[in-house]
Amino acid sequence: xxxxxxxxxxxxxxxxxxxxxxxxxxxxxxxxxxxxxxxxxxxxxxxxxxxxxxxxxxxxxxxxxxxxxxxxxxxxxxxxxxxxxxxxxxxxxxxxxxxxxxxxxxxxxxxxxxxxxxxxxxxxxxxxxxxxxxxxxxxxxxxxxxxxxxxxxxxxxxxxxxxxxxxxxxxxxxxxxxxxxxxxxxxxxxxxxxxxxxxxxxxxxxxxxxxxxxx
Amino acid sequence: xxxxxxxxxxxxxxxxxxxxxxxxxxxxxxxxxxxxxxxxxxxxxxxxxxxxxxxxxxxxxxxxxxxxxxxxxxxxxxxxxxxxxxxxxxxxxxxxxxxxxxxxxxxxxxxxxxxxxxxxxxxxxxxxxxxxxxxxxxxxxxxxxxxxxxxxxxxxxxxxxxxxxxxxxxxxxxxxxxxxxxxxxxxxxxxxxxxxxxxxxxxxxxxxxxxxxxxxxxxxxxxxxxxxxxxxxxxxxxxxxxxxxxxxxxxxxxxxxxxxxxxxxxxxxxxxxxxxxxxxxxxxxxxxxx
Numbered sequence: 001x002x003x004x005x006x007x008x009x010x011x012x013x014x015x016x017x018x019x020x021x022x023x024x025x026x027x028x029x030x031x032x033x034x035x036x037x038x039x040x041x042x043x044x045x046x047x048x049x050x051x052x053x054x055x056x057x058x059x060x061x062x063x064x065x066x067x068x069x070x071x072x073x074x075x076x077x078x079x080x081x082x083x084x085x086x087x088x089x090x091x092x093x094x095x096x097x098x099x100x101x102x103x104x105x106x107x108x109x110x111x112x113x114x115x116x117x118x119x120x121x122x123x124x125x126x127x128x129x130x131x132x133x134x135x136x137x138x139x140x141x142x143x144x145x146x147x148x149x150x151x152x153x154x155x156x157x158x159x160x161x162x163x164x165x166x167x168x169x170x171x172x173x174x175x176x177x178x179x180x181x182x183x184x185x186x187x188x189x190x191x192x193x194x195x196x197x198x199x200x201x202x203x204x205x206x207x208x209x210x211x212x213x214x215x
Numbered sequence: 216x217x218x219x220x221x222x223x224x225x226x227x228x229x230x231x232x233x234x235x236x237x238x239x240x241x242x243x244x245x246x247x248x249x250x251x252x253x254x255x256x257x258x259x260x261x262x263x264x265x266x267x268x269x270x271x272x273x274x275x276x277x278x279x280x281x282x283x284x285x286x287x288x289x290x291x292x293x294x295x296x297x298x299x300x301x302x303x304x305x306x307x308x309x310x311x312x313x314x315x316x317x318x319x320x321x322x323x324x325x326x327x328x329x330x331x332x333x334x335x336x337x338x339x340x341x342x343x344x345x346x347x348x349x350x351x352x353x354x355x356x357x358x359x360x361x362x363x364x365x366x367x368x369x370x371x372x373x374x375x376x377x378x379x380x381x382x383x384x385x386x387x388x389x390x391x392x393x394x395x396x397x398x399x400x401x402x403x404x405x406x407x408x409x410x411x412x413x414x415x416x417x418x419x420x421x422x423x424x425x426x427x428x429x430x431x432x433x434x435x436x437x438x439x440x441x442x443x444x445x446x447x448x449x450x451x452x453x454x455x456x457x458x459x460x461x462x463x464x465x466x467x468x469x470x471x472x473x474x475x476x477x478x479x480x481x482x483x484x485x486x487x488x489x490x491x492x493x494x495x496x497x498x499x500x501x502x503x504x505x
Contacts, residue, residue, distance in 0.1 A: 043225065043229075043233050043236075044233055044236045044237050044240050045237055046237055046240040046241040046244055047236075047240050050240075050244055056460075056464065057460060059463075059467070060417070060421075060459060060460045060463035060464050060467060061421070061456050061459050061460060061463075062421035062422070062423075062424035062425075062435065062459055063421070064424040064425050064427060064435060065424055065435050065438075065452060065455060065456055065459065068427075068435065068439065068448075068452050069449065069452045069453060069456065072442075072448040072449045072452065073449045076255075076258060076260055076449050077251075077254045077255060077258060077260070078254065078258060154329075155327075155328070155329040155330070156329070157329075158329035158330075158331040158332060159329075159331060159425075161331065162427075162428065168332075169329060169331050169332050169335065172332065172335065173335055176335070176339050182336060182339040182340035182343055183340050183343065183344070186332070186335075186336040186340055189332055190324070190328055190332065193327055193328050193329065193332065194324070194327045194328070197326075197327035197328075198323070198327055201327075
């Protein structure tokens with residue numbers, strides 16, 4: 001186990017990158033998801049089509065493939081980033097955004113009809129109806145699935161290692177190559193992930209109970 | 216699905232407004248597409264010699280072989296994961312406390328780890344433990360372990376979602392624990408779990424693409440090989456995406472159909488567990504309508 005304690009700083013650095021990837025990507029994915037959901041319920045057919053196409057394509061493509069695709073694809077269209085971290089964040093948020101979008105849409109559909117009708121009766125426009133009346137209720141209903149997506153994102157952020165971002169799995173891989181002691185190093189990394197995922201799960205439960213709408 | 220909540224039958228003015236918005240949005244989409252195509256063609260990414268090799272039969276056959284390897288790994292992993300997941304779910308519901316603890320430990324441990332980490336461990340760690348296997352099995356073991364922990368949660372939630380009265384009634388007519396489980400509880404629970412299981416299968420199928428890191432020749436690996444050979448990595452990988460989308464769209468559609476049918480029959484939404492990537496899309500709708 002010494003190899004774990006000697007390299008504790010490597011694990012911690014990896015965890016820090018995992019956390020930064022997760023938090024930034026989730027924030028971006030949330031925005032993307034809400035916009036996509038709004039597209040999908042809007043009365044404007046082209047927007048609905050764009051939303052459906054986005055969700056249908058991204059949800060059915062493996063994240064690993066998207067990582068590789070954009071790793072090669074960004075430079076090909078002349079987009080260069082200073083670090084792979086940025087590419088990873090873009091891919092992670094685009095991927096997670098599709099799942100958030102589907103979930104938020106489900107939440108919007110769960111808001112009772114009367115709410116939308118009342119908003120329209122008051123003369124609110126579609127964007128106003130959505131922003132002021134429907135979305136706040138919808139987001140509270142889907143707090144639990146969103147939490148689930150967040151935890152999945154912590155785990156999915158490991159795929160950034162595919163494009164040589166040094167997050168927890170990337171660092172673990174390096175350590176295993178350097179020290180050839182896969183078992184203790186694996187356990188170290190596992191503990192690192194559980195430190196992130198288990199409390200997140202508990203926190204999600206708390207938030208869910210706080211915001212849940214009693215019906 | 217169109218918007219059931221936010222728009223009812225539109226009047227003449229609203230229709231006109233929607234038409235204007237449609238045209239504006241349509242133009243915007245077309246403009247975005249035009250810019251993308253311009254950028255790609257400026258850099259010679261749309262030239263036919265980048266794509267042509269990918270449409271030739273030997274290359275397509277290579278891809279299809281990769282798809283077969285993907286499906287093989289996914290199928291074997293799914294069968295193992297369902298078996299292990301089933302055992303773990305029963306163990307978590309057992310009356311025997313140590314059994315319960317062990318199963319809980321297993322499920323919570325593996326559910327919290329990224330699959331990538333497990334694959335690397337199987338690949339680099341198992342040989343050190345004396346298990347020298349084909350690459351296929353390293354991938355399958357990692358996939359099975361990870362998915363069994365998620366499936367165990369789905370199974371457990373499915374069993375718990377049944378009304379207590381079912382098992383109480385079974386006991387009261389004199390059935391034992393296993394008889395009640397096997398004849399009354401599990402057959403009903405399984406039906407409720409089917410949509411969640413199919414969704415998990417889609418996730419598992421996508422996850423086999425992580426075989427790329429341990430050089431298992433599934434679809435993504437083969438796309439990478441093709442890309443290196445023809446010097447068109449983006450095109451080769453984009454091609455693989457089409458295969459994935461084709462297969463997964465069908466499976467997703469099946470899952471959605473099953474979910475809708477189930478809601479009609481049982482009036483209950485789909486079973487869902489935290490930590491699974493593809494969570495219930497309509498569970499919220501279901502809870503709202505109950």
